[in-house]
Amino acid sequence: MSLVERYEQVVERIRRIAVDCGRGADDVQLVIASKTQPAESIEALIRHGHRVFGENRVQEAQSKWPALKAAYPDVELHMIGPLQTNKVRDVFALFDVIETVDREHLAAAIAKEKTRTGWCPRLLAEINIGNEPQKAGIPPDDAAAFIQACQAKHSLKIEGLMCIPPANEQASPYFARMQELARDLELGILSMGMTADYPQAIQLGATHVRVGTAIFGARETAG
Numbered sequence: 001m002s003l004v005e006r007y008e009q010v011v012e013r014i015r016r017i018a019v020d021c022g023r024g025a026d027d028v029q030l031v032i033a034s035k036t037q038p039a040e041s042i043e044a045l046i047r048h049g050h051r052v053f054g055e056n057r058v059q060e061a062q063s064k065w066p067a068l069k070a071a072y073p074d075v076e077l078h079m080i081g082p083l084q085t086n087k088v089r090d091v092f093a094l095f096d097v098i099e100t101v102d103r104e105h106l107a108a109a110i111a112k113e114k115t116r117t118g119w120c121p122r123l124l125a126e127i128n129i130g131n132e133p134q135k136a137g138i139p140p141d142d143a144a145a146f147i148q149a150c151q152a153k154h155s156l157k158i159e160g161l162m163c164i165p166p167a168n169e170q171a172s173p174y175f176a177r178m179q180e181l182a183r184d185l186e187l188g189i190l191s192m193g194m195t196a197d198y199p200q201a202i203q204l205g206a207t208h209v210r211v212g213t214a215i216f217g218a219r220e221t222a223g
């Protein structure tokens, strides 16, 4: 199967699952996780009509995306990886959405850059839904306070939540907690689900799924 055929298959599956669980066929946005993929493959998908992509490393994004964004200005790029405060300025220059706001120090750096530029990418808070010690993200019990602090102290609006559930476990219980959390906090965006588990994520309310492997095949280098 070609790249575009695999892409079409994923798009069709997302639409079918959404409809099967009573949602609209267009309710779930596919964010193509294009890390480690060459610009040529990404451009083939843009030319085919896709517009929303995610990258998890600033430096890698800087090597591919300035040219692609210049050629296709309506493409929307999501930051889906860990973000250091000293990279915030670079992220503002290239990304439209930051999905990984995960600590107040980072929120402060984003607020500062927002003041400097008069603009801000859209923001999601990353939740450490499995409370894993080694993993980034706000503990779910602290999510409400964190979002409140972003608003009150830094004048930043968090529009939704993102998570990567624990590996090698059933993801559904974690997705269900995320759905509950987003509902409690009255947030409209829920970014969850990757190649292995995006069908379950859609059933549990994902508005955005981030898929790489099902479209590009297995990555050769660690992502």
Ligand SMILES: *Cc1c(COP(=O)(O)O)cnc(C)c1O
Binding pocket: 033, 035, 056, 080, 081, 164, 193, 194, 195, 196, 210, 211, 212, 213, 214, 223
């Ligand atoms: C790589 C990546 C994905 C996509 O993972 P696949 O298993 O290749 O679909 C999703 N989210 C994040 C944060 C990633 O880094």
